[in-house]
Amino acid sequence: MEPSIALHTDKYQINMMYAHWKMGTHNRRAVFEMYFRKLPFGNGYAVFAGLQRIVDYILELRFSEEELVYLQQQEERYDPAFIDELRRFRFSGSIDAVPEGTLVFPNEPLVRVEGRIMEAQFVETAILNMANYQTLIATKASRIKQVAGDDTLLEFGTRRAQEMDAAVWGARAAYVAGFDATSNMRAGLLFGIPAKGTHAHAWVQAHDSELEAFERYAEALPDGVTLLVDTYDTLGSGVPHAIEVARQLRAKGKEMQAIRLDSGDLAVLSKEARRMLDESGFPNVRIVASNDLDEHIMMNLKAQGAAINTWGVGTQLITAADQPSLGGVYKLAAIDRGKGYEPVIKLSGNLDKVTNPAAKSVHRLIDPDTGYALGDYMALREEDVSGGKALKRIDPAHPYVNSVLSRYEAVPLLRSVFRDGKLVAPLPNLEEIRSYHRAQLALFRQPYLRKLHPEPYPVSFSKQLWQLKTEMIQRVQGPAEE
Template identity: 45%
Template sequence: MKSNFNYDPAQPGQTASAAALPVFPNASLALTIDLYLLTMAQGYLLSGMESRSSVFHMFYRHAPFRGRYAVVAGMSPFADWLEALAFTDEDIEFLSTVPGKDGRPLFVASFLRYLKEWRFRGSIEAVPEGTILFPHEPMVRVRAPLFDAQLLEAALLAIVNHQTLIATKASRVRLAAGSDEVLEFGLRRAQGLDGGLSSSRAAYIGGIDATSNVLAAARFGIPVRGTHAHSWVMAFDEESEAFTAYADLFPHNSVLLVDTYDSLEGVKKAVEVGLRLRSRGADLMGIRLDSGDLAYLATEARRYLDAHGFQATRIVASNELDERIITSLKSQGAPIDIWGVGTKLITAFDEPALGGVYKLAAVANGKGDMVARMKISDQSAKTSIPGCLDVARLSRGAHCVGDVIFDTQTELPPGQGEKIITIISPEDPWKRKAISAKAIEVNRLLVPLFEKGKRVSGRENITAMRRRTLAGLASFDKAILRFENPHAYAAGLSQALFEQRQLMREHEFEKIKHRLAAVPENGHDNGFLKP
């Protein structure tokens, strides 16, 4: 039988195709969409606005895990989804049966015919996977007809939000573990098979060394690792018998789980098996601790192993680990060599969602001229940024010193024709940073993904994405990456974009004042005006 996989074991670290929701490789995924996106699309069509040019951005407002940054992931799976996007006869048949509240069909025949023939026509630029990104910076820029751009929203957010969240968590575990090996053991606790697969992918991009998820290894070329479970030990009458049987079967891959009954007694029995392995020209590769006081047990296990000549035998620890527990164990001097991280990584245990959003930033008017758009909010963090945006990362040598969000339609990239580059916080205009443009390297972060409806980016090697994460983490001040009270990184608006945004806010404020002037004197308004 022909395999659906494109994995070649001779090329580790490759990125497999059809990776958006690869548990369902042959299914139509066009209906992975919120209903309101379809009703808006129908509205654009019936209003004659479906082909108007628009600009949308995806970005996130608040960094997860009480941190300052996120690691971008999920762009290639999203591109796979979009490249295959087409509404099948079955999809159209289902949509024809969806009723409105009046009981009549919600979607008209002309819309369904249009949808059946529709294919994405726009251009998309995205930040490469493994890039460190900060709040309010565009992760994705979509330049497309309104109809097209609107239909992408749900899938884009679902794929990129989830994988970015997991990659970010993995990067924090990577930082905590330092040079120690980190294994992802989370499949059985993942949010479904598709969640497990996409999380394993994202965790590897975020810096994890290997996974226990065999399907993820086959699809994406991630190194696969594993030992045995307690049930193996419990299936035998004696713990020593279980260890001996496992070592006989895997003499060069014996990592023994020693805590089924008594951890330190288990270590002693593992050493006995290790001596037997050495008589056969093999060795005891490691022991695993999965419960109890890991700092104490690892210390005692290391002492016993070293005393009996097993200095090279590695200690693996698991059991509800995350970056903070790993940091604590290392600060206690726990001699743990390998960290098996499961539930708290694969589910992003302490932060259920990234909260990335997708907002309209410009649209063509009736004359075809592009007009900037901005969402106004009572909360400054929720006031969107208008224009056709990009991000310029400023660095000196290998050290990043600031990020500037700028409008590609109205200004030059930072550093061109200016001696001082000003960065202004999107949330608090009093927070500013001035950087000399002298000897500054400027790197624009958005790169082409689709042009005129066609995918133009290759399927990047997943190991290259992982390397990008590790290099990115090394390029920022450690104070920005710390887990407790991290230092703020200078990421914000250019001076010109800040002024454009302020003018638009003032314009909206004047319109509100004009409306209020018409309110009778006995009208009530007990709060601040929105702008």
């Protein structure tokens, strides 16, 4: 973490903290919830990620003297006693969140923050920045993983990532969703993700000939040699030279690991390279492909029978190129103005943007016979969903559609992370997150997971939540708010 992490925020957060403090309302308790409204990429689900980063941020959250001096210089001329308040500032609230790797859906609370309004409001910007990006990339990576199946997936995006943090946290998000390794060494160091790398065209060009370049590379790094074969002429020189080096290695008791294709018609070239390798006695040499790949191109290559078994995916993944932001939001759900929590709603001309009032829970309902997820269920936090009683489920988009479910197991998605400023328990490690994510995928029937036109997974409301929302809309829209 860099020194000035507390100012990783929008100025209006500071101004609202200040105004609350100035008016004496800063210690009112409030509940905020983070969620997104729309799935990215036309996918049927998103993969939640970013929680470790948020936890690190919350644990480190304090204002440095440098930051306090900077705040004193602002045109707002904050009261010096407020600066002292910030000097003492620590996050003392509670956070519940969905575990990383969970499959999540629109409008479900993913992070719920409860505390003094001045702190629960303040952490909005950082939480959104971190959860939006990692969830977006994990979701994109999950789509790619679905196409790749058991092939090896390498994250290669650093040079096109949107700056340094995106490179490492994007590599981590991809690993959560099933990638096998990254080219980014810092991500390897920080998170323990396996780091992989071969050589660039420049290695070949720095030598008198391609063959000399290959021989020297194999001599320097004899174990796990992967040779990039497209610098001059893939099938005319690259693959034959690679085969020659593979023979030299075998004579020394080593086996070449792979060749890499980075341009041209990857379907044709990989099939022909495969044939040449096989006929030369190297059926185990793998073929790595790269060059602006995404799940669509990969699916096309597979449909053409491309003989690729390792995929290097860069730009399209690390920037989520077809939709580079998730659009997650963080909204006030309830506030205590002295008489206990009151639910809060935000209306909007755009009906999709009307918020869901009150602190909420979300449960995944599982069919005990099949083990498959039947749908998710949003309710008021205080409602008991754990018991085996019949649940009335209301579809919020089509409230005339409702059903009663009697036989189910209800798994709460929100888990306690901070309680009164204290971390409740260490988060799972990255390998545990990966295996939890695989278990999550296994809960869902294929129609919900498919890449194109997935079946919408049902997320329903409890009767109480639905009634509260409709009553509050009526109340605000009723007598003019004067």
